[in-house]
Amino acid sequence: MTQGPRSSLQRRLFFWLMLPVLAALPLLGVALYTQVQRSAQSWLDEGLEDTALTLAGQLDTRGDEPRIEISATMDRALRFDRQDDVFYAVLGTQGQVLQGDAGLVDLQPRPRAQQAGVTRYSNVRLRERELRLVQLGVDCGTNPCQVLVAETLHKRDALQSEIGGVVALNGLMLALLLGLAGWWATRRGLTPLTDLSAELEHRDLHRLTPLSAPLPRELVPLQAAFNRLFERLARAAEAQREFLADAAHQLRTPLTSLQTEIELAMLEPHDVRMDPVLERLRQRVQRSARLAQQLLSLARAEDRSVEVGQRVDLREIATESGQDWAHRALPVGVDLGFELVDAPALGHAFLLRELLENLIHNAVNYAGPRARITVRCGHDEHSSWIEVEDNGPGIAPADRPAALQRFRRGNQASGNGSGLGLAIASDIAARHGGRLELLDAREGPGLRARLSLPPAPPLPAAA
Incomplete structure (x- = not known):
């Protein structure tokens, strides 16, 4: 079943953080608008x-x-307003108009008389016009007089719109600020989890040291669970390495004895028809012995207790390997040569020798008859390197990544290898902080397997 895209934890936290805020902001805006x-x-x-x-x-x-007497000047002053029309009327004790606009007696709804000293506000209509009315009761003896003052609603409507716009604008700005603050807060709060994820991304079976970064209290149980998992994985990996080493070691002795017996049998008088059978047996035993040696090398390459920071010279390693191959019988027509210069580096001599052994053995097996194989080493300001080049059929660029994986061989491979040689060489390179590259030959067809290592620091000057 295909799973859809996973939702972001940060977005989910941000959503649930902002949901009550966004729900409360309109309510707060309405309350603020009403109050203002x-x-x-x-x-x-x-x-x-x-x-x-x-x-x-x-x-x-x-x-x-x-x-009551109102002068013309006072009348103009009472009615002055730059936005609204102002009306007033003073009513006597019987409701008669003493002064002002007589039309105010037609207000709808008609205002009721108020007791002396009582003020009443209301919204009324006068000939289809909306007015705001204030009515004041005044002591005039037996019955109170009534003072009516009204104005149209233009500035009130304008003020209401302005207040609504200001409240809405400030609400939007506040929502934006809260949103930015919420996003920053969730991102900041998830930083320890992001750092933990980045740390776990760089962990593998070769790096299972406990996590020790300071974390918030809520993430401590998760860190402890990962550390327990790393501990179990380390024990399992160590058990696997010990098994490989023990199995390879136990196989080497009987295989060596069996090879010796076969070679002695080939030297003793025997029916010549048995030669092909004995030769096939010898080749099978040699291949099995080589596989046992590779399994042992694999276990050593994965052993994290091996110190790979020793000062070595790739030239010396290549020289020792050349001396070893000088005593072996190469296939007919195969030429193995060396072009060596000083190449100081940091590493483990035995593992690097095993890496070079695998590269040479791979070239001898797959380069074909009459192959020319050249081992070179050198250094520059960026790295020290050693490479094995042959003029065989090579490996297609598309197949090279797979050729560095265990038990994988190129599609054009014709030898009888196990598919472990280049994979072990790649593991040893990674163990040294270097890289193994499969490149085209310098001239013509072929393959160039190149190991690059960080250069060794210069030796301190003699005092």
């Missing part, structure tokens, strides 16, 4: 009430009937 609007409306209503109090102060109640 009420405050603004109260401020504007107080302006209307001040006008009503000014008119109430002009009432003369010393006679039998209340009277």
Whole structure:
């Protein structure tokens, strides 16, 4: 069953962190808008009430009937407003208009008389116009007089729209800031987990040391679980290496004895018809002995207790290998040559000699009859290197990565190898912090297997 793309933990945390915030922001915005609007409306209503109090102060109640006189100048001052139309009316004790706009008696709904000293605010209509009305009761003797002051709603509507826009804009900015802060906080909070993941990405069977980075309390159990897993894997890998080493060691002695017996049998008088059989037996035993040696080399390459920081010279390693091959019988027509210069490096001499042995053995097996095999070494400012080049059929570039894997051989391979030689050489190279490359021959067809190692630091000057 195909799994879909996995969701991001950071996005999930960010979503659940921002969900209540985004749900609360509109509610907070509405509450803030309502509060600010009420405050603004109260401020504007107080302006209307001040006008009503000014008119109430002009009432003369010393006679039998209340009277009021408003000059033209005062009338203009009372009605002055740059946005709205202002109306006022002063009603006597019987509801008659003493001063102002008589049309206010037609307000809908009609305002009810208020007791002296009582102020009432309401929204009313006058001839299809919406008005805000303040009504003030004034003591005029037996019955209170009424002061009515009203204005249109233009500045109130404009103020309401402005408040709504400001609250919405600030809400959006706050949501954006909270979103950025939430994203940064989740990313920052997941940094220890990201660092732990990066550390685990670089772990393999050759690097199973316990995790020791300081982590938040919530991740300590996970770190401990990984460390226990690493411990079990290390024990399993060590058991596997010991098994390979023991098996290879136990096989080498009987195989060597069997090869010796076969070679002695070939020297003793025997029926010549048995020669092909004895030769095949000898080749099979040699191949088995070689496989046992490779398994032993593989176990040594994976042994992390082996110190690979010793100062070595690749020229000396190649020279020793050349002396060893000089006593072996090469296939007819095969020429093995050496072009060596100093190549100081850091490594383990035995493992590097085994690596070179595998590269030469691979070239001898697969380069074909009358092959020319050349071992070279050298160094530059970036690395020390050693390579084995042949003029055989080579390995196609597309097959080279697979040829470095265990028990894999090139599609054109014709020898009788086991598919372990190049894989072991690659493991030994990686163990030394170097790299093994399969390249084209310098001239013509063939294969060039090149090992590159970090150069050895210069020796300290003599005192």
